[in-house]
Amino acid sequence: xxxxxxxxxxKTNVMAILCCFAPIMLMALKLITKRSADFSAGIVQGFFxxxxxxxxxxxxxxxxxxxxxxxxxxxxxxxxxxxxIAIEKETGKTFSRLGGICLAFAAVAASFFNITVSLTxxxxxxxxxxxxxxxxxxxxxxx
Numbered sequence: 001x002x003x004x005x006x007x008x009x010x011k012t013n014v015m016a017i018l019c020c021f022a023p024i025m026l027m028a029l030k031l032i033t034k035r036s037a038d039f040s041a042g043i044v045q046g047f048f049x050x051x052x053x054x055x056x057x058x059x060x061x062x063x064x065x066x067x068x069x070x071x072x073x074x075x076x077x078x079x080x081x082x083x084x085i086a087i088e089k090e091t092g093k094t095f096s097r098l099g100g101i102c103l104a105f106a107a108v109a110a111s112f113f114n115i116t117v118s119l120t121x122x123x124x125x126x127x128x129x130x131x132x133x134x135x136x137x138x139x140x141x142x143x
Contacts, residue, residue, distance in 0.1 A: 001072075001073070001076060004072075004076050004079075004080075005066065005072060008062055008065065008066060008072070008075070009066060011062060012059055012062040012063055012066065015055050015058055015059035015062070016059055018055055019052070019055050019056055019059060022052045022055070025048070026045070026048060026049070026052070029044060029045060029048055030045065033045070096128070096132060099128070100125060100128050100129065100132075103121055103124055103125045103128070104121075104122075104125050106121050107119075107121035107122045107124075107125060
């Protein structure tokens, strides 16, 4: 439990540091996207603000768990539960397969409307496939 608490403390510290630098990064992002189309700048800023909100939520949850032994124990059990681990593995495996298949179908469908979108989706499928191969090779050597 002590190792888990130290690991959680390190994660929370990293999140807190990122939260402190977030306003600076957001202002830099606004300067970078100043000449972009309003839609593009809005999308980028929206994703960034969503990322910041997720960081703040996670850091607050971790901080609360670090200060309350009951919450810490519940978080430890949830993270190390064999059933949850098996569900995560199966979900990730299914999601990666279905996600790749859906992107491939979307690339084919987009080819009837816009070649740029089709090629972009095709490149995303190739990138995901390359990542899948790299991860598979890594785990074959590790296990």
